[in-house]
Amino acid sequence: MASLERANSAPRPRVLVALVPVLCGLTCVFIANIPVSILGGLVPSPLLALVPVYFWCLVRPDLMTPAVALTIGFAEDVMSGGPPGVWTLSLVLTYALVARRRDSFAGLSGLVAVLGFAAAAAFACAMAWAIVAALAFITPGLHLPPLAPILGELAMTVLFYAPTALVVGWLHHKLVGASRGDI
């Protein structure tokens, strides 16, 4: 039974509400993959697309469905230029982990919440590295990918989590409204 209403707010169009997570995810993909590198490419760009997937998977899993996670991951693959399907599968598997452990992740707060996201991000990066390593293993002549770049991406993703989550939370309050979906 749906029991979430926001007093003092008019009901929002259902389509618009459903589009907010996917549009937010695609925007994060676009921003993170703008090919402008500060500091001469020393710092890798963060995996911003994981933030809306993680956020709405906990807050409104009815809006962040597996299909939406797949769409965001596919966009990440198109924009990032890497091997096709790597980030798609990685984000979907991370979505599955977070959805399965939703109670544990959603109960975190403060700095521990950041650590919870860091665990999810570490899982996503580990999955991506494992997929690329598997592809390299079956391709003659290719080396295993080094760990340093993916660890750098993980660090940047965790570093950018707090500001990105603030923006995503603000968008959620302004455009989605309800904070929980009871089914």
Next chain:
Amino acid sequence: MANVWKIARKSNAQLPLVIVIALAIVLVLLGKAQSGLLDRARVHITDMMAPVLQTVRAPVAGFDRWMGSVTEIFSVYQQNLKLKEENARLRQWRNVAIVLQGRVGRYQTLLHAVPDPQMNAVLARVIGRANRPFLQTMILDAGREHHALPGQAVVDARGMIGRIYLTGSRTSWVILLTDLNSRIPVTIAASSGNSGNIQAMMTGDNSAYPTIDMVSHTVTLHDGDQVTSSGDGGLLPSGLPIGTVAGDGRGGWRVALLADPGASQDVEILNFSKPPETPPATAQLPVEAAGLKPQALQPPPLPAPVVATPTPPKTVPKPISKPETAATDAPAADVDR
């Protein structure tokens, strides 16, 4: 804000999740089978973003320079001394290069050497860089409209940076030599000059120093050996400077690249199409160029019938003498060091 983290207790999305995971796995396998699956979408997006990238390029480059100057300002004096010393050394090498250039020119004239294939170059500007865990690339503002094609080498003033692997109408993606998927056949010239050239394969692994996979395991390398493109396969021109050999401390060898992809702003795309090499005509054989008379080297005429004519006189070949130019134009000082 606290109730933001309240969640739904149940989700009926388990079945789609399985299907979605299967779709993602299929996408990975499809991408492996057809590597160019998403390429068209990528170049379309890049083409659309090109004006924006060109606009933001200047401030970003300025910020990069400013950040670099913050750290370098403390070492200006040391760098100045180092540059003066390097400048003096380079002046000596410049004189050596001039002498050698003249010598090579004379040898080419003597041998009627087949000239190197002509290369047209397209000047392009770096409008974007992407440093992702599994892809190191840069985006140039030249595409098919400027006759840039996949496979062409990209160089800056110092050496080779990479090669083009995707071209849109107005932009191109460059796979850097350091990228995980980069494999370049190279020639390693020993710096000591004692041994000949060594053929090897340079493979990127997303680190700053690509690895060297030796074709032959019997040869030994040394720090400082010169690495250039070998041109094997005909995709890249031979002799493009790439870097120098450096040991990795674990018995392996890597390449310290001459070019710095992170700092390059203007690059050249080499339009290399190897023409078929035609053998020189008979009249242009090196022996003629060396001053020998063609008649002297022609096979002796067949003996005439014994009955009809007397025995022909024996043809005595003239002694081979060095051409005067080769003897007199040799540089007085030996410039090989």
